[in-house]
Amino acid sequence: MWKEVINFANPYVANMVKNGAKNVATATNTIKRILITQPRPETDKSPYFELARKYSVELEFQPFIRLEGIPAKEFRKQKIEIPNYTAVIFTSRNAIDHFFRICEEMKISISQDTKYFCITEAVALYLQKFILYRKRKVFYGADSTNKSMFDVINKHKENEKFLYPCSENQQDNEIVSWLKANNCEFATPFMYRTISCDVKELLTKTEYDIICFFTPSGVKSLFDNVPAYQQNGTRIGAFGSNTSRAVEDAGLTLDIKAPAPQAPSMVAALEQYLAAHKKK
The missing domain is CATH 3.40.50.10090 (Rossmann fold)
Known part of the structure; x- marks a missing residue:
C-alpha cells in the first residue's frame, strides 16, 4: 500500500522501492514534509511554524482521531x-x-x-x-x-x-x-x-518523511486506514510512553521520542532531530 503512496508522490523513489531500496528516506536523504496528526494550531505564533521556517520543511496538520x-x-x-x-x-x-x-x-x-x-x-x-x-x-x-x-x-x-x-x-x-x-x-x-478519522486518501496520495503521533489511538487509526502500511524509511515520532509503545508494538521503528529531558515537547524533539540530520 505504501508503495502506492510513493508512486503518487515521486516516481523516482518508487523505482528505488521496486529495485529493492530498503530505506527510502535515507536514499533521498532529505526531510521536506512532516505530518502532524493533530489539528492545526490556532495561532500563527506556534513553535511549529517557526520550526518550519527554520528548517524549510512543509508541515501538514491532520487529526487521525476524533x-x-x-x-x-x-x-x-x-x-x-x-x-x-x-x-x-x-x-x-x-x-x-x-x-x-x-x-x-x-x-x-x-x-x-x-x-x-x-x-x-x-x-x-x-x-x-x-x-x-x-x-x-x-x-x-x-x-x-x-x-x-x-x-x-x-x-x-x-x-x-x-x-x-x-x-x-x-x-x-x-x-x-x-x-x-x-x-x-x-x-x-x-x-x-x-474514533478513527478517514485519512486513507491522505496517506495514499502523499509521501511524508516524518509522521508524528500523540496517542495510541492515532497509531491504531493509521492501520485502520491502511491495514498493509509499510514504513519504508518514513521516520516516526511519538509523544508519550504509551504512544511510543503502541508504535513499537505495531512493528514500526520509532525515530523521534518525546518527552525527553532536553525535549519536553514534540516540537522540541523534532527540532533536535532536524538539527542533527542537517549536520549529516
Missing part, C-alpha cells in the same frame, strides 16, 4: 458515583473536558478539596479553565512520565479514592496496574470514546 463524548444517560449505566471520590487522575486535556462535561450534564458539584494528579504541567494548568487552581490541590510529575506522576501520587495517596477518567477504548494499563499494585481504591469511568 472524540465522541459518552452522554450522561449512558454514563449512568457505569454506576460510578463521582462525588464519592476524592482525587482525579488526568492524562490529557480531553479527559479534563469530558470529566467536567459529565459533571455539568449530571449537575454534580465537585468538592473544593478534590485533589488532581496530572501527567504534565500543561495538563495541570488546563484545569484553570474549570477550577480555582490551587497548588496544594493540583499535582504533576517532574518529567511528564507515568513514573514521575506515580511518585507524586504515592506521597498523597493515603485515604484517597481515585477516579481515572479515560476513553472507552483506550486506557493506560500501566496506570491501572500501578493503582492495583499499590492497593488504591479507584474507578476508571469511561467518559468518551475514540
